[in-house]
Amino acid sequence: MEKLSGKNILIVGATGGIGRETARILKPSGAHLFLMGRKSDELSALANELRIPIHHCFITDITEPAQVDAAATMIHAEAGALDVLINAAGVGIIKPMETLTHEDLMQSLNINLVGAFNLLKAFLPPMKERKKGLIINLPGVLGKTPMAGAAAYSASKYGLNGMLKSVREELKRTDIRITNIFLGGTDTPFWDTIDMRVQRDKFVSAEEAARAIWYLCQQPSSGVVSEMVLQPFNHQAI
16 A cells, blocks of 8 residues: 655545545645635634644635636645545435426536536646546445436436546556545435435444545555445435
């Protein structure tokens, strides 16, 4: 496994449940962490907790290319190409088709798919120049297995999965790795606004999901983990 000490790692969605825990787990590794999120107060609090310099934190709406590009310019000016890009940002809208709105669909696509596209456009070119890097995304199990009520969410995550697989084909002659982690039910604030009866006490914890990401950050130079599936034993509705 590769050591993370001294590596430049960006965590997008750092104010979310999984992103926050990932930052906490990666901090002791000695990596140079950069944090990106939409919630200013929570991002500042996390930076203070982990003693991450404020100029390593970026309040960014990833659906806006100009904001992503501005953050990328500052990161590249200081650190050069990223060693690891972790995209833990996302939105979950779970509704039956009769109540799903056009706005719900577009929000899902813009954050989960277009946002990931904007990140690739901003951070992949320096990796390609160096022919090295690691990009981790979280399509979730609904990016490969559909569920009732998840039309918008699955559309965005299937699209993300397909886009990343296509980009992976473009990078075959480089040492740039693209890894997708397909998480099942994970106990994060994602579920706070979703009207489903689920057994959250049997979900994967955000900390365990973050540990999986930490493990994936240390892939050996001789190979790549193209995808990981991590699900709870039982996360069925009750």
